[in-house]
Amino acid sequence: MTKEAKEKILKIIEKNSRLTNVDIAVMLDLDPMDVATALKQMEEDKVICGYHTLVNWDKAADDEVSAVIELKVNPQRGSGFDKIAERVYQYPEVDAVYLMSGAYDLLVEMRKAPMKEIAGFVANRLSTI
Structure with a gap:
């Protein structure tokens, strides 16, 4: 997979880490297995350090x-x-x-x-x- 494709994957999951490999593959016109392999490799290489949730505490129930x-x-x-x-x-x-x-x-x-x-x-x- 090209460096540009990996950067596009990173930009997509940075905005929404809950997307599936299939969702990302459809967005970028890639094979879902290639996306899964790229994500796994970037996790192993510590390019992807974790998946985080951004919470709007003002709208959370317990304020x-x-x-x-x-x-x-x-x-x-x-x-x-x-x-x-x-x-x-x-x-x-x-x-x-x-x-x-x-x-x-x-x-x-x-x-x-x-x-x-x-x-x-x-x-x-x-x-x-």
Whole structure:
């Protein structure tokens, strides 16, 4: 098989690696066995390094993420962080609230949700606490 024919095969499978040998052979007016032999040889020679799938994650069904958010709050007189933690925990978006030591006071663990929903929750609800 000529170098030009092999390059054409590579260009075709680069765009769509799911095509069969017969599909490629029809497209290039070649024998399917010649296409199969050329592909096998190019795989053995490491010209073809693998077959990959390009995914449009924006259209994929699962666009949800988990979130852990650190909060710095002022403790309330007489109840410390308890009232604030209870208030945060009441939101349906929140799975758990933990008291922390260090630079932040509370750690908020959110349920799995789309990134935009989490960002909106943080901007519109948590930022007001």
